[in-house]
Every structure is written in C-alpha cells, then in structure tokens.
Amino acid sequence: MASKRKRKLEMKAAHEANAKMTARREAFSDNLWKFGLPIAVVLLLIFLAVLVIYEPGPGRAEAWELEEAETGTVYKSSDYFNNGKLTFIEFFHTECGHCQQQTEPLKEIYSNFSGEIDMFSIGGYKLGSNKVDSKNDIQQFKFQYTLNWPHLYDTNGELMRDYGFNSYPSMVLIKNGEIVYEHSGQVSYDELSKEIEKHK
Numbered sequence: 001m002a003s004k005r006k007r008k009l010e011m012k013a014a015h016e017a018n019a020k021m022t023a024r025r026e027a028f029s030d031n032l033w034k035f036g037l038p039i040a041v042v043l044l045l046i047f048l049a050v051l052v053i054y055e056p057g058p059g060r061a062e063a064w065e066l067e068e069a070e071t072g073t074v075y076k077s078s079d080y081f082n083n084g085k086l087t088f089i090e091f092f093h094t095e096c097g098h099c100q101q102q103t104e105p106l107k108e109i110y111s112n113f114s115g116e117i118d119m120f121s122i123g124g125y126k127l128g129s130n131k132v133d134s135k136n137d138i139q140q141f142k143f144q145y146t147l148n149w150p151h152l153y154d155t156n157g158e159l160m161r162d163y164g165f166n167s168y169p170s171m172v173l174i175k176n177g178e179i180v181y182e183h184s185g186q187v188s189y190d191e192l193s194k195e196i197e198k199h200k
Contacts, residue, residue, distance in 0.1 A: 061087075061174040062162040066122065066152035069138035075120065075150060080174075086117040086200050087174040091160040093127040094141040096168040098186045103145040105189040110149050112193065116200055121147070124154035127168070132157060175199055 065076045080087045090106065092099040110119055123138045135153045142151045154160070163172060165184055173181040173195060181195045 059164075059179045061172070061177055061179050062159065064122075064152075064154075064159055066154055066159075067135075068150045069123070069135045069153045070142055070151065073150070075152060080118045081177040083118075084176075086180075086196060088113075088117050088119045088196070089163075089172050089174065090121040091125065091163070091165055091168065091170045092121055092123055093125055093168045094123060094133050094137045095127050095130060099169045100145070102169045102186050103147060105187065105192060106149075107145075107147065108189045109192055109196070110147075113196055113200075114149070117196060119149040120152055121149065122152045122154055122159060124157050125160055125168075126157065173199055 061077070061081060063077045063081075065074060067074050077087075088109070090102070092102070106119075106121070113119075123133045123141070124135075126132045133153075138151050138153055141147075160166075160170065163170070163179075164182075167184050169186065170184045171182065171187065171192075172179050180199045
C-alpha cells in the first residue's frame with residue numbers, strides 16, 4: 001500500500017517537473033522571439049551601416065632601401081616618407097609600352113614639382129612571360145628617355161607586389177608614411193599634378 005502511494009507521489013513529482021520544464025522552454029522560446037530577433041536585426045543593421053559608412057584610412061607605405069641603377073647611390077624610404085614632403089613612386093618595366101609613353105608626363109611632373117616632392121621610379125620586375133628588368137636595362141631606359149630623377153633597382157622584384165600592384169605603370173603618392181593616392185595604368189600630367197597639388 002505504501003509503495004503504491006510512494007509511486008503515485010513520484011509520478012506526480014515527475015509530471016510536475018516535466019510541466020515546469022515545458023513551461024520554462026516555452027518561456028525561453030517566447031523571450032527568444034520577443035527579444036532575440038529584434039537584437040539580431042539591430043546588430044545586422046549596425047554591421048551593414050558600418051560597411052556602408054566606414055572608409056578605411058590610407059594604407060601604410062612599405063619601407064624600402066634600394067640602389068639607383070645608374071649611380072649606385074642607395075636610397076632609403078625612411079629618409080623621405082616623414083620629411084613633410086610628398087613622395088612620388090612609379091613602378092615600371094622598361095619594355096612596357098605604357099611605361100614608355102608615361103615618361104613624357106613624368107618629365108613634366110619632375111620639371112614642375114621637383115622642388116616640392118621627392119620622386120622615384122622603381123624597376124626590376126617581370127613583364128608577363130618576358131624577362132625581368134636588370135639594373136642595366138633600367139640604366140639604358142633612363143638614358144634613352146633622358147629621365148633625371150632616381151631610377152631604383154628592386155633586386156627582389158617584390159616591392160611592387162607589396163604595394164598591391166600587378167600592372168605597369170603603377171604609381172603612389174606618400175605623405176607622412178601613408179599612401180594618399182594610388183593609380184595603375186597611364187595617367188595624364190593634369191591628373192597627376194592635380195593629385196600632387198591636393199596632397200602637398
């Protein structure tokens with residue numbers, strides 16, 4: 001008799017525990033839909049707003065120490081990136097037709113801005129399946145097009161890639177160690193001079 005009563009009490013307690021657990025689950029589920037969904041929507045909207053509104057700042061310019069192809073003088077970016085002036089860098093290949101055509105606007109830039117900016121062209125890269133530019137190739141290129149600013153030789157051939165470029169010519173303007181302008185492909189004197197005036 002006592003064991004029947006005990007079983008009944010145990011069954012009753014088990015039913016009550018199940019009922020409480022079911023009530024808790026339902027309350028949790030209700031709260032999840034009531035509060036969780038709006039919170040998730042708000043977080044999604046914030047994330048989308050950040051994607052639309054946020055503009056990343058300028059990239060940090062990679063440092064370098066390179067030899068001038070003609071004179072053998074070693075130039076270090078640390079001497080130029082933080083001197084208060086703009087640094088102009090062109091990445092080029094001597095056999096690139098666009099690079100050859102780009103020499104005229106760059107000569108004009110050098111002629112008009114050499115006192116206000118530091119200007120470098122950097123070679124030593126591969127053009128498609130063609131050969132890698134040698135130091136001698138760069139010397140001859142500089143002589144052929146009568147270019148008066150330093151033409152540096154990247155012995156590793158990796159600096160252009162480090163700056164995120166994969167075509168010629170590619171150019172950057174750097175101020176206080178930060179890239180303030182970048183461009184791939186030929187660019188006119190007017191566009192370049194406008195960017196220089198904007199950032200100098």
